[in-house]
Amino acid sequence: MSQLTIRKRRAWFWYRMLICIVVSAAVQYVSPWWSLIPVAMLIGFLTAPKNKSPFLAGFLAMFILWGAWSFYIDLQNDSILSERVIRLFPLPSNAISLIVLTGFLGGLINGFAMLTGDIFRRFFLLEEEKYYK
């Protein structure tokens, strides 16, 4: 495996994650939350044939999107709401832990959705992958 291939693989990891953030943000803005599942599946299916960490890419995508989104909301709200809602959970009572929790929960399902799409793709692209190995 050449240096170039590895670099390409790493790059694909980030591209796929970025694509997922952008597309999912746009879709979630107008659709119910669960629209992130088909989006991640589709991106997992269509992109990055050489990537080996589809779960991580999916997880990070939604961790960043939900985390940043809620962080932005929280900033404009002076943490009035987050400091109340966090008390529903046995976690440190501050806004950041609620934002991290939000990101984690979004990441968890998004990671599995992308993983599912990625594995699904391999049924079709098996020969090609063999060739690169």
Add this chain to the structure above:
Amino acid sequence: MGRLLKFVFSLLVTGALFWVYQHKTGDIPPIGKFFSPAQGFWHNAEKQNSITYSAAQLKDLKSSVTVQFDDRLVPHIFAKNEEDLYFMQGYITAQNRLWQMDMQTRVASGRLSEIIGPKLLERDRESRRLGLSWGASRSHALMMANPDSRRVITSYCNGVNAWISSLKPADYPLEYKLLDFEPEAWTTMKSALLLKYMANMLTGYETDFEMTNIAKLYGIETLNQLFPEFPDSLDPVIPKGTLFSQSDTLLPVSPDTTYPGKFALLHNPYSRPDPAYGSNNWAISGSKSASGKPILCNDPHLGLNLPSIWYEVQLNAPGINTYGATIPGSPCVISGFNEKVAWGITNASTDVKDWYTVTFKDKSKSQYLMDSAWKPVRKLIEVFRVRGGDLVFDTIRFTEHGPVAYEESFNKRSETVNMALRWTAHDISNEMLAIYQLNKAENHADYIAATNHFDCPGQNFVFAATNGDIAIRHNGKFVKRWNQQGRFLLDGTSSSTLWQGFVPDSDNPHVLNPPQGFVSSANQHPTDQTYPYYYTGSYDYYRNRRLNRLLKDLREAKPADMMKIQNDNYNLYASEWLPYFVALLPETQYSTSEKDAMRELKGWTFFNDPDVSAAIYFQLWIDSFMSKLWDEFKVDQRALLTPSYFETWSYLKRFPESDFIDNKSTTQTETLPFLILQSFRDAVKTADKWQLENPSKQFTWANFKNTTVLHLSQQLAFSVSEIQTGGNEDILNATSSRKGASWRMVVSPGSDGEFWGVYPGGQSGNPGSKHYVDFIEQWAKGKYFQLLFLQPGEKHKRIQHVATYNP
């Protein structure tokens, strides 16, 4: 194969996560829906620097309406006609309090299990069996038959629905997301239900079962010694010496029965509203005020909840300009003022709820005995759509008395007894019309005419007008009782025990401009014994005496002096009990902490201020003493009532050697000094324990009492605890742990009047708003906000936002 397994596993995990993220599991909200920044709770986080209340097109309006929001988010609604006015009241109130409106009507109509699940089914059955929805539907018909009340509640209803239909799921109040349900359309019936919710809260308390059991255990004579109906030191709402009219000379006939009758001991009844839902109100005439004009004050004491039970609003349209506290879900202003008059309310506390025993013919329960004949039972089948479960049906039987709330099939209260409920909350009445007319009242005659429509819950309506009049009226639909009727369980097999009519409105206790220069009420007896009609109830014996004492001494009073009285922490019962305790305490060896406690107590001036510790020792002492003294009243599962502080006080004065003092479960004979010593030692022990368990907290009354304003969902996350405030039950500042002044108002009506108010909450019901709890700090400190009472078109620097709504 490995790839296929991996795929299936990954797909299953994603699917399982989807299911958990989309559905409520136990008390855990649907995670995905709830956490999604676009639609979940994050969407309820209001931007701090932008305006949430923008103008909108509302096609149901007749003409444009302007709403000015002041710095406390109080809407000042200026409409060109009444339809638009109440439409906008509904619209704006729903904007701020939709979930609360929904929940409170669900409580009244027994529909909580629809959203919470089976664990609230029994509570729902109880609500339906008490017949509140039945009563509401009867009153609803009357409201819709009167053109004024129909216009008001229909417009309000349309406004609420205009708001609801503008909502996307992302916009639903946070609590809908937490409990995972959706708002449903508002109806005029729901406003009727809300009034019954209040009627239950304020007239739901009675002691028929307890009194019956006590009479059975100890006899009528002892019962009357323990619970005298007219104690000596009575300071009634209507000043002693006032002459009462009696236009109805046909007095009720007392049946030939003896009390308590042949009943087995009764079990504890349904959970009933707290008797301490009391209130204070008063008005002083110009002769006592610095300005020479009357000042009126009101502070209703209710459960301390979030979103707050009250919502402030100013309503202005041609023919009406009023301001005050409203109940979300019900149009008009309940406690407030207009340009000419001001009014306030306290609970009448008079018993309008009686239980009758029912004898069914057979197991089918389709006939009941009345005057030795069998009469048909009317049946009503109630349906409960329990969340996550099946439909549940419950048959409620009605006799001529009312719903048979207690039966063998539900919460039976004794082995043999079925019981029907007769309650004025079931009767047809139009309180909405009373409030509507009161909002427009210009003088004393208008106030009388308006309050005539107010049947249940009976209230002491205080009144002050710019022409200098002050008045108070103990008003409602009160039963014309024979002596003792309604104090005990009644025999439902005889028509002689039925209610024989009601006290005419014109005979309800009332006084206008009494020579003392003030009128007041604090849930005490409405009258002295010269009042021609018999009544019974649960009355206050401390706040009223303290209040009248303070009001008698007033000269040149300003609103600030009135505020001081509303926040008065003087503990009258302690001032009577403590010297008595100390005098009877025997000489003996005391521990160091007991000596410290005694030093605190002896230096105490009887004020339950937030930072004192003596109040803790005293409260623990008297509570321990009461439980030791009245140990006879603790019989497993049986409905019994211990005498109050005041009743105990006057009993011990008269019977210092009473047999109740001895604890029957011990071999020795206890004496009063022994009980007092024992309970003192218990108190000090409990206080020491509290200090050990709360090392980080100062040992103060406020910390010990821990006043909490609790969110209606019982979630502490959305509540405010450990509020630093003094007072207690039976003190003018009636703030205990979970109850207190839910609205404080001090007003001097008129164009150059002064208007002050505060309540423990905020105008917004959204925990994501800075207006959610922004009044609590001021409230706890006994401070007030100046209320903006505007004229149409008037500009004020405190108005932060103006929204115009066009048809």
